[in-house]
Amino acid sequence: MVPFGGWDMPVEYSGLIAEHNAVRTAAGIFDVSHMGQFEVEGEGALAFLQRVSANNVARLVDGQAQYSALPMHTGCPVDDIIVYRRAERRYLVVVNAANVEKDWNWLLAQKPSGCGLHNLSDQFALLALQGPKAEAILQGLTPIDVKQLAFYRFAEGTVQGVEAIVARTGYTGEDGFEIFVAPDAASALWRRIVEAGQPHGLLPAGLGARDTLRLEARMMLYGNDMDETTSLIEAGLGWIVSLDDAKGAFNGRAALAGQKANGAPRRLVGFEMAERGIPRHGYPVFLGDETQGAVTSGTYAPFLKKSIGLCYLPAARSGVGTELAVEIRGRRTAARVVATPFYKRPR
Amino acid sequence: MYPQDCRYSKDHEWIKVEGDRGRVGITDYAQKQLGDVVFLELPEVGRSLKAGEQFGTVESVKAVSELYSPVAGEVVEVNAALAGKPEAINKDPHGEAWMIVLKMADPAGVGALLDAAAYQALVDSEAK
Secondary structure, three states: OEEEOOEEEOOOOOOHHHHHHHHHHOOEEEEOOOOEEEEEEOOOHHHHHHHHOOOOHHHOOOOEEEEEEEEOOOOOEEEEEEEEEEEOOEEEEEEOHHHHHHHHHHHHOOOOOOOEEEEOHHHOEEEEEEOOOHHHHHHOOOOOOHHHOOOOEEEEEEEOOEEEEEEOOOOOOOOEEEEEEOHHHHHHHHHHHHHHHHHHOOEEOOHHHHHHHHHHOOOOOEOOOEOOOOOOOOOOOHHHOOOOHHHOOOOOHHHHHHHHHHOOOEEEEEEEEOOOOOOOOOOEEEEOOEEEEEEEEEEEEOOOOEEEEEEEEEHHHOOOOOEEEEEEOOEEEEEEEEOOOOOOOOO | OOOOOEEEOOOOEEEEEEOOEEEEEEOHHHHHHHOOEEEEEOOOOOOEEOOOOEEEEEEEOOOEEEEEOOOOEEEEEEOHHHHHOOOHHHHOOOOOOOOEEEEEOOHHHHHHOEOHHHHHHHHHHHHO
16 A cells, blocks of 8 residues: 555555556456545536636536646646536536645635535545446446447446446546445445456556556646646647637636647657666656756556656657657666557557 | 575575575565566676675566665676566566576675574564
8 A cells, every 4th residue: 555645545456567458458447536526516617617627618518527627827737627517507526636625725716606616525436447348347237328328428327226427437548437436335336346347357456557557548647747837738738728719718728828829838748768768757858968857757568568758848859759868777768759649549 | 485595685685605606686575565577677797796785776667676785796697588577576586586696705794694584574574
């Protein structure tokens, strides 16, 4: 167990590589109950969410989820989030565990009258069932027709007789589901999913595999790959920044519109090691003899069987093929910029 | 459970004495703590090491760990094949996954290291 955002989390169960590859080829189950949940409801809910988030919440229909962020006026995020529209005036916002308190204070300070903001983090456990076999495993446990559930859609119903929100979302680059249930129902559901999944090759997977899976899919980790000093455009999240007229004014709109039009000075890129060595968070990065900050995330990628990472480079020197070096234990080790995601699942 | 014919360092290396030479690797406890090993860096033959000096690096997916020589000596053999299949460190840490052979500067000095029972006690106390 390791401390993570105030929670004790298992890094691995049977072994990180086996867990990682089970998710790529069969299925894995993760306990991600540490994630935070806020409810935003009432007449002013939509307007409030439009004001504080980057994406266009008005595009959501009931039962639809949206990846988004909470930008500051600089265009840099307080957090990255997922917004779920449960009803016209009722939204669930899922936030990072380490940011629950920060996000809460940030949102509360801006909340207008006419909408309610509730911290439901203690009322939800969250299990992520991920991998190509996830649909078959889950269908055996719920009357919800999960085959009909499209990517970033969710349904409210029961799983194993327990009230649940089932969303087709995840953080692994695979097909899969995230299942919100009451905390007192979570361990029985976990055991049932493990049991039902075993014939399909499912393994319980820990924080370690969650990190390597998300990085292969070039999904970012808040606090490493983006934070209050990196703009959403620099981080490659322009696609969640809506400049639709219908979206209206929102935190950071001017800064983000400017960077969308004129380009950001830096860009988060993916790289692959050209020499032996594993890049890790914090290792210095060089372009020629010039230091360029540090690796934001890096690992040995268990499914791709190579060493990969992310770092910020000047936009003008960030194209695919750009040669860089990562300092590993005092030695500059060759790497090159590659196209991302590093891993894309077969469809 | 740890081989009786080896001595052990507090840094979780084992050394098996073969005349004036000592064969060195990391213990089963060390490989379990690391998890899946994916990278190994070993020294060149001919390098002189002091007791406790770093002779290489082993990395799992999740962690980096330095390798320390349990005694002083000169590296006379390196398990070069192991760098190409570092997963052997997880499978057979006390056998196939030996790392280096040292010509020991002071073969009697090995006596200062832990025996199997004392090492087991150390591991048990760390696990608590």
